[in-house]
Every structure is written in structure tokens, then in C-alpha cells.
Amino acid sequence: MSTAVPGRMRARDIDRAHTAGKLDAAYAEGQLGAAEYHDRIDRIRRARTLGELSELVADLQQATDGPSIVVPAPPDSGYPPGTRARTADRRAARDLLDRAYGEGQLTEDEYRAATELLAEATTLGDLADITADLQGPRHTPVAPRSPDSGRSGRYFAVLTAAASAVAFGAFAFTSRDTDSAASTSPPAAVAPMPEEPAPATAEPEPLIFAPPNLVTGAGIAQFVAEYRERFGDTVADEIWLHPDHGDVERAVPGQPNRLVSYDYRGGFNQSDDLTTRPVDTPTVDLGALDTDAIGRVLIDAPALARVPDGVVTHMSLAIHRFPPYDGMPAVSIYVSNSFDESGWLLVDPAGDVLRVRPFEG
DSSP states (O other), X not given: OOOOOGGGSBOOXXXXXXXXXXXXXXXXXXXXXXHHHHHHHHHHHHOOBHHHHHHHHTTSOOOTTSOOOOOOOOOOOSSOTTSBOOHHHHHHHXXXXXXXXXXXXXXXXXHHHHHHHHHHOXXXXXXXXXXXXXXXXXXXXXXXXXXXXXXHHHHHHHHHHHHHHHHHHHHHHHHHHHHHHHXXXXXXXXXXXXXXXXXXXXXXXXXXXOOOOXXXXXXXXXXXXXXXXXXXXXXXXXXXXXXXXXXXXXXXXXXXXXXXXXXXXXXEEEOSOOEEOOTTOOOEEGGGOOHHHHHHHHHHHHHXXXXXXXEEEEEEEEEOOSTTSXXXXXXXXXXXXXXXXXXXXXXXXXXXXXXXXXXXX
């Protein structure tokens, strides 16, 4: 299984922006001349990895409070690389590719090539090879259970029960000796046991309503309502919605330089530690979404993307980073089927389809 080399980790647009900011500061401070500054800025645009970006600022004095480029280490699942991948594992790898493409880590040609390799992947090692140089949250299959773990648990339970029995016997024996030595009076009369109460009539089971699919108009509307109730606003850096859960990135209230992530599964739970956030990070407004119009697009998305028997696997709301819609808030909708045939739509907050990248089978 491939292990990501820190310097070869793919760079995101935000990493390029951080590096450009450091060059801007260095130029303003006189560390760089005009020609060298413009040369390095041009090289940022061509940089594909974090290592290439690091080289451009390695000889500069860095601001102590400036954002650093963090290279996440891929987790070890505990399975051998040759372990067969499940559908859930392939879907997680596809989500990582989609996010990497949206963040500028991959060009369109690289994204297409990676998705073609993904369709042929059969093992966890194959999936790791395809995504090894990408930044982003990693899916880790549940580690294999130790063959002795079940027996150890049973042995512990038996030993605990045996110890409890010995302790109880010692207590009872000591109690009898103490009682006989301390008193010769007859025992007090034992009160009669109360009659068993009549069993109460069973209460009817409460009705439980499952939340709607989050990649539908109704699901988005409910998510927005709960988001507003939880945070008091509808602003975020980025939102990802799957049928049964969502992911949120937003600034910490009162601390625009700190980023906090939440996992939504019928409620919002913080999923990661706080990280550094550029204070000028652009945000999106969930309240601006026309959920009815976007819901209609979601219904039509498989047909628009020309994916046979396709379904919407997930969607995102973020600032788009590619011309001609770069800088504007947009909804990305991803469609796939059981054969990993996929397509993609870009939609504005009003529900107008801006761009379609259909499946070309």
C-alpha cells in the first residue's frame, strides 16, 4: 500500500493562496525584489504539490502567526493492502477525489484518470494508491478484531463473577459470626412481603420519524432550519450533504482565525479539533438557497448527468474556484451508479444549472 510522501501531497487552491500571501508579505517587507516576487507568484500557479509550494517560501522569514501548510498522515486501517474493498470503501475514495477536484488539487484530466482507476480498483491497497497524494479526511475501515478478544472478554467475565461469589461468601460468613456474637436477642419479626402490583398496561410505542434524505429539497430545507436553530445564522465556509449525514466547516464564533468542523446526523457534533483559518476565507449562505428549485434539479440530476440508473450520492455548497464561475457560491451535485459511472452538475443558489459534466460511456 502506498504511503503519502509529505512533499508530494497534492496542493489545494487554499494552500496556493496561503503561499501567495507569504510572498506578498515578504515582498512588502523587502525580502524579495519585484522580479523574483513575480517569478515565484507565477510558479505558484504551476505548483502541483505542497513540496513545490514549500520550496517557494523556504528561504523567507515567516510570520509567527501565519497559517502553515499541514500534511495529514494517512491512517492505518489495520488490514493488509490486499484486503478486498467494499462498496463503502470505494464510495469514500470517490468522495475524496470529488473534494480534491473541487479544491483544485486535481486538474480535470487528472480527476478523470483517477475515477477510471477507481472503477477498476478491487483492494484497499488499490484505493490507497489512487488517493495517497491527496489532502482530505480519510475513510478508515474498522480494524480487524483480534481472534483472542472475544475469549479474553469471556474469561474476564468469568473471573469477575467468581471473584464476586467469593467476596459475597466471605461477607455472609463474617456477617453471621458478627450477628451471633453481638446479640442473643431473638430476631425482629420480618415484615410480610407486599403483594405484587398488577402489571401496568403497556404504553404504545412512540412514533419515530426518520429525517428526510438530505440530498432532496425537503432534506435541505430541514437541514437549513436545524442549522439556523443550532448556530443562530446560516453562514459556513463549506457544506457537504450525503443522504444520511452532513459535514460542516465554519469559523468559531468570535474567532475568525479558527476553523471548526461538525458532523450532522440528526444533530451537530464537533468532529475535529480547531484548526487555523485564514480570516479572509470566503463564506456561503445556506439561507440563500432556493430549496424547492434545487430539489427539482436533484430529481432530474441522474438524467441531466446521463448516468444510467444513477442516484445523487452527495452534494456540496461552497465558493466555486474555476472560471467562469470562480468566486461565486455554487452547489455541486454528484451522481453515480453501482458501476461507478458518474456525472456532475454545478448549480447556483437559485437552482439554475450552470454546468454539466455528463457520464461519457
